[in-house]
Amino acid sequence: MSAARRPDCAVIGAGPAGLGAALAAREAGLKDVMLIERDVELGGILPQCIHDGFGSIVFDEVLTGPQYAQRYIDRIEAADIDVRLNTMVLEMAPDRRITAVNAREGVIELEPRSIVLAMGCRERTRHQVMIPGYRPAGVICAGAAQRDINIEGIMPGRSVVILGSGDIGLIMARRFTLEGAEVEGVYEIMANPGGLSRNVVQCLHDYDIPLHLSHTVTFIHGRKRVEAVTVAQVDGGLKPIGETERLVPCDSLVLSVGLIPENELSLQAGVELDPVTAGPVVDESMHTSVDGIFACGNVVGVFDLVDWVTRTAETAGRGAAEYVLGKKKIRTPIRVNPGRNVRLVVPQLVRNLGREVDFYFRVQRPEREVRANVLAGGEQVFSRKARMVRPPEMIHAQISASGAAGKAKDITLEVVPHEKET
Amino acid sequence: MRTETSSLPARAGLVIVGGGVIGCSIAREATRYTPDVVVLEKESDVSCGTSKANNAEVHSGIGEDAGTLKQKLNVRGNQMYDEFVRGLGVEVKRHGMLIVVTQRVIPEETAGGMSEEEREEILTRKIPQGIVAYGEKAGIKGLRVLTRDEVFRMEPNVTREAVAGVFDGTYGLISPYKLTIALAEHAVINGARVFTDTAVTGFRVEDGGVKAVITDRGEIETSLVVNAAGVFADEVADMAGAGGFIIHPRKGATLLFDRQVTAEYVKSSVAEFRLPGQKTTQSKGGGAMPTDEGNLQLGPTAVETGDKYDTSISAEEIEEIFERFHYLLPDFPRDALISAFSGIRAPTLEEDFVIGASEAVLGFVNVAGIQSPGLASAPAIAEMVIGILHELGMPGEPRPDFDAVRPKPARFSQLSNAERNALIKEDPRWGHVICRCETVTEMEVLNAIHAVIPATNMDAVKRRTRTGMGRCQGGFCHNRVAAILAGELGIPITAVTKDGEGSPIFLGTAKDFLRGEGA
Numbered sequence: 001m002s003a004a005r006r007p008d009c010a011v012i013g014a015g016p017a018g019l020g021a022a023l024a025a026r027e028a029g030l031k032d033v034m035l036i037e038r039d040v041e042l043g044g045i046l047p048q049c050i051h052d053g054f055g056s057i058v059f060d061e062v063l064t065g066p067q068y069a070q071r072y073i074d075r076i077e078a079a080d081i082d083v084r085l086n087t088m089v090l091e092m093a094p095d096r097r098i099t100a101v102n103a104r105e106g107v108i109e110l111e112p113r114s115i116v117l118a119m120g121c122r123e124r125t126r127h128q129v130m131i132p133g134y135r136p137a138g139v140i141c142a143g144a145a146q147r148d149i150n151i152e153g154i155m156p157g158r159s160v161v162i163l164g165s166g167d168i169g170l171i172m173a174r175r176f177t178l179e180g181a182e183v184e185g186v187y188e189i190m191a192n193p194g195g196l197s198r199n200v201v202q203c204l205h206d207y208d209i210p211l212h213l214s215h216t217v218t219f220i221h222g223r224k225r226v227e228a229v230t231v232a233q234v235d236g237g238l239k240p241i242g243e244t245e246r247l248v249p250c251d252s253l254v255l256s257v258g259l260i261p262e263n264e265l266s267l268q269a270g271v272e273l274d275p276v277t278a279g280p281v282v283d284e285s286m287h288t289s290v291d292g293i294f295a296c297g298n299v300v301g302v303f304d305l306v307d308w309v310t311r312t313a314e315t316a317g318r319g320a321a322e323y324v325l326g327k328k329k330i331r332t333p334i335r336v337n338p339g340r341n342v343r344l345v346v347p348q349l350v351r352n353l354g355r356e357v358d359f360y361f362r363v364q365r366p367e368r369e370v371r372a373n374v375l376a377g378g379e380q381v382f383s384r385k386a387r388m389v390r391p392p393e394m395i396h397a398q399i400s401a402s403g404a405a406g407k408a409k410d411i412t413l414e415v416v417p418h419e420k421e422t
Numbered sequence: 423m424r425t426e427t428s429s430l431p432a433r434a435g436l437v438i439v440g441g442g443v444i445g446c447s448i449a450r451e452a453t454r455y456t457p458d459v460v461v462l463e464k465e466s467d468v469s470c471g472t473s474k475a476n477n478a479e480v481h482s483g484i485g486e487d488a489g490t491l492k493q494k495l496n497v498r499g500n501q502m503y504d505e506f507v508r509g510l511g512v513e514v515k516r517h518g519m520l521i522v523v524t525q526r527v528i529p530e531e532t533a534g535g536m537s538e539e540e541r542e543e544i545l546t547r548k549i550p551q552g553i554v555a556y557g558e559k560a561g562i563k564g565l566r567v568l569t570r571d572e573v574f575r576m577e578p579n580v581t582r583e584a585v586a587g588v589f590d591g592t593y594g595l596i597s598p599y600k601l602t603i604a605l606a607e608h609a610v611i612n613g614a615r616v617f618t619d620t621a622v623t624g625f626r627v628e629d630g631g632v633k634a635v636i637t638d639r640g641e642i643e644t645s646l647v648v649n650a651a652g653v654f655a656d657e658v659a660d661m662a663g664a665g666g667f668i669i670h671p672r673k674g675a676t677l678l679f680d681r682q683v684t685a686e687y688v689k690s691s692v693a694e695f696r697l698p699g700q701k702t703t704q705s706k707g708g709g710a711m712p713t714d715e716g717n718l719q720l721g722p723t724a725v726e727t728g729d730k731y732d733t734s735i736s737a738e739e740i741e742e743i744f745e746r747f748h749y750l751l752p753d754f755p756r757d758a759l760i761s762a763f764s765g766i767r768a769p770t771l772e773e774d775f776v777i778g779a780s781e782a783v784l785g786f787v788n789v790a791g792i793q794s795p796g797l798a799s800a801p802a803i804a805e806m807v808i809g810i811l812h813e814l815g816m817p818g819e820p821r822p823d824f825d826a827v828r829p830k831p832a833r834f835s836q837l838s839n840a841e842r843n844a845l846i847k848e849d850p851r852w853g854h855v856i857c858r859c860e861t862v863t864e865m866e867v868l869n870a871i872h873a874v875i876p877a878t879n880m881d882a883v884k885r886r887t888r889t890g891m892g893r894c895q896g897g898f899c900h901n902r903v904a905a906i907l908a909g910e911l912g913i914p915i916t917a918v919t920k921d922g923e924g925s926p927i928f929l930g931t932a933k934d935f936l937r938g939e940g941a
């Protein structure tokens with residue numbers, strides 16, 4: 001067997017996370033950076049996101065998904081980065097050995113000096129949300145439908161019911177309508193929409209597509225192809241209310257019921273996962289629990305905006321470079337505690353409060369007129385007012401603590417009602 | 423051979439109705455004596471009926487009533503299995519079954535005048551020993567009584583209410599659809615012909631004997647017919663006037679779990695011992711069992727359904743399964759549920775197998791009422807039917823030219839890196855991964871489409887390669903597999919189906935839609 005190659009850094013996945021990380025690692029001084037992508041092109045999920053709404057923070061512009069991706073692809077092509085398309089990473093070991101495969105070179109074995117995980121996420125399927133009924137053709141996840149329509153030009157449905165009001169579901173309601181299909185309605189089990197408010201307005205209201213909150217699909221009818229679904233209102237415990245059941249004829253059920261970070265490789269390598277984010281536990285440089293393995297983007301947790309994905313990617317790429325170049329001091333980490341009305345936070349650990357640290361967090365429940373605070377050793381190091389916070393949105397906070405707070409032994413993020421300021 | 427496009431032969435020595443595990447077992451066994459065998463299957467692939475939706479267990483026979491044909495053929499079938507699959511490229515894994523005796527067999531309140539010692543004596547000795555004696559009487563070997571500690575050592579996840587157990591090491595697991603496909607292919611390699619998308623609609627019977635089989639695609643003259651039509655066997659028998667039994671479809675739902683979470687949850691099939699009056703449903707066996715791929719199954723239910731096509735699952739059934747096994751496996755990881763399926767059992771009113779030559783119609787053999795343990799009994803059922811066919815005039819001399827081997831399709835995910843590289847050198851499509859969750863390559867999909875029994879739709883490819891069976895349930899690979907199918911079959915992608923006519927994956931191209939066209 002030939003000796004394994006030892007690149008300075010191997011980035012797994014070339015969505016916005018992988019693209020950003022590879023560039024940052026290269027720019028921070030690593031010479032041999034490999035970017036491994038199983039798809040035929042760079043960009044991850046972005047080439048299929050032909051709607052606009054990307055880049056408002058990073059570029060202060062409103063771009064489509066392909067446009068956003070292209071800005072990074074151009075830079076990747078100009079940089080000296082070893083890009084492997086059509087290459088699937090099959091295995092990753094705790095000692096960072098990677099096995100990948102492609103049709104041209106066969107099985108590729110690597111022993112990278114650092115790794116950045118950027119595998120993105122996958123969609124939750126019908127069985128993870130337990131929809132009873134038959135198993136006909138015509139039940140499809142929204143992201144998969146998006147790919148069919150926007151990349152392949154084929155229509156998975158003509159009369160469509162959408163379950164779940166996450167952003168992908170909302171965007172696909174509009175897409176199906178624009179392509180000449182009929183969307184009967186979007187059904188959401190929770191009392192609030194799952195996606196961004198702007199998408200509810202721009203994708204549903206503008207096209208007169210009804211949004212049925214506190215509703216779910218209770219049965220899929222049709223032995224060969226979907227013929228109808230039964231929908232019902234749910235009670236406070238999210239249980240369907242029998243009397244409200246209604247049959248909705250349709251030929252497709254499109255599911256937008258959540259995303260799950262794709263961490264099978266991470267688990268193989270023994271990377272510790274956070275049960276709440278379903279992604280690796282990371283520190284402020286996006287270093288995971290396994291030495292030399294970093295992670296960024298949706299594999300760490302589901303981000304609503306690509307801009308934050310890019311930010312985490314740049315941090316991870318720089319972190320990998322520092323690690324390989326021996327600049328990184330490993331200090332004992334302190335835990336970041338989710339405080340009042342905070343459901344999850346990335347990073348979960350901080351090693352050096354002396355530098356700028358970016359936090360991303362989500363709330364547990366919608367709340368009006370609040371303040372988001374970061375406390376280090378009891379001292380407030382960040383505070384910002386918000387008129388409204390909602391669970392689908394990632395809140396960003398950048399802090400740099402100095403003095404006493406810089407030596408704090410604990411950090412807490414909280415969202416609290418703000419007192420009327422006089 | 424593209425089975426569904428080639429035309430039916432004018433005549434055949436033996437026609438088998440039904441391409442399930444039973445029809446295909448009989449076909450393969452028959453080709454040991456004659457190549458002149460035809461299998462007719464109304465669906466788009468073999469193994470589309472009950473043989474694709476069951477629990478994959480090679481039972482031992484311990485769960486069957488003494489004296490039934492079911493028990494006799496189950497015990498014999500189990501013993502024949504290793505030999506039966508030799509050369510087929512499909513394995514039986516003898517993983518064993520643990521029957522757990524629990525406190526609630528004799529609830530304390532009903533223990534009446536019994537002393538605690540007496541109760542314990544019954545639970546930990548008399549019952550397990552009774553189970554062993556019952557099994558041994560039926561001819562099952564190697565049954566073993568386990569103490570409570572041994573039960574936990576073997577299966578740490580069973581309830582602390584366990585008091586004793588019986589281990590039956592003869593229990594096995596086999597992929598029922600891989601087995602059925604392999605048997606059909608092995609039969610074809612030895613001269614048989616399998617026609618899918620071909621429904622039998624009647625028979626020509628003259629002078630008290632069968633003369634021809636009538637299908638929706640033409641007639642085949644024959645004087646020997648085997649009716650292995652599963653839940654439809656009563657209707658098929660009636661078409662010939664060879665009936666007299668009724669099949670009442672009984673649905674069984676099973677839940678399937680993510681193997682990443684549940685791989686080691688149980689090592690053997692685990693079931694709880696219940697006294698006859700304590701059974702909650704008519705399903706014996708039942709419990710938690712692994713599949714040949716390491717996913718865990720929980721179930722099945724048993725619900726009489728008037729509809730032979732009712733493979734739906736209700737919310738109540740899902741809940742019922744969780745509830746039913748909650749006592750046996752209290753900390754079950756519910757959240758790892760990835761799939762659920764239903765199969766239809768084919769019981770007669772007598773609840774036993776109906777196997778024999780019709781007295782009304784010469785040359786017509788019924789193989790009906792093949793409910794569970796039909797899969798486990800398949801080798802013995804085929805053996806019995808071959809005996810009957812010999813009596814009815816099928817050639818009796820084994821063929822010297824019988825080919826004992828059906829080549830096993832290579833699975834990329836199970837190969838070493840050296841083997842993988844060798845294949846990729848041969849054909850680079852071995853290096854192109856199509857299904858990310860199950861690591862299935864383009865070449866495996868192509869091989870399935872061009873196999874001896876060709877896969878012509880998404881489900882058929884899935885049964886042969888596992889595309890779409892993993893965590894994302896086809897979200898990633900469905901359009902890739904559909905594109906390969908379209909290319910190889912020379913059809914537009916909009917004609918690709920999930921499982922045959924009426925199940926298109928796509929309803930038109932985006933262009934069709936904008937022009938107001940499409941299906």
Ligand SMILES: Cc1cc2nc3c(=O)[nH]c(=O)nc-3n(C[C@H](O)[C@H](O)[C@H](O)COP(=O)(O)OP(=O)(O)OC[C@H]3O[C@@H](n4cnc5c(N)ncnc54)[C@H](O)[C@@H]3O)c2cc1C
Pocket residue numbers: 012013014015016017018036037038039043044045046049052053054055087088089090118119120121143146167168171262265296297298299303304305306307309
């Ligand atoms: C429908 C939809 C609409 C969206 N709309 C917006 C919007 O309007 N505005 C906005 O800012 N954001 C939006 N987003 C979010 C944004 O697109 C994502 O957050 C971002 O794409 C995530 O980037 P990523 O690189 O982490 O993951 P992905 O883009 O998913 O990239 C992961 C890559 O890793 C590859 N990969 C995975 N495993 C392997 C392996 N084993 N070997 C090799 N390669 C592998 C995959 O093929 C993929 O290319 C939207 C997302 C979706 C799905």
Ligand SMILES: Cc1cc2nc3c(=O)[nH]c(=O)nc-3n(C[C@H](O)[C@H](O)[C@H](O)COP(=O)(O)OP(=O)(O)OC[C@H]3O[C@@H](n4cnc5c(N)ncnc54)[C@H](O)[C@@H]3O)c2cc1C
Pocket residue numbers: 439440441442443444445462463464465468469470471472473474475476477478479480481620621622623650651652653654655658672673674675676722764765766767792793794795796797798799
């Ligand atoms: C939930 C469940 C779990 C089970 N678990 C087990 C188990 O663990 N172990 C075990 O041993 N057994 C088990 N069984 C039983 C086992 O699955 C069956 O006994 C076995 O699959 C029956 O095979 P078959 O070939 O008779 O029927 P099928 O597989 O149904 O085959 C009959 C075929 O005939 C075809 N057909 C019907 N009518 C016509 C026609 N007119 N023309 C042409 N073709 C026709 C059908 O399309 C079908 O493909 C289980 C059953 C169920 C429902």
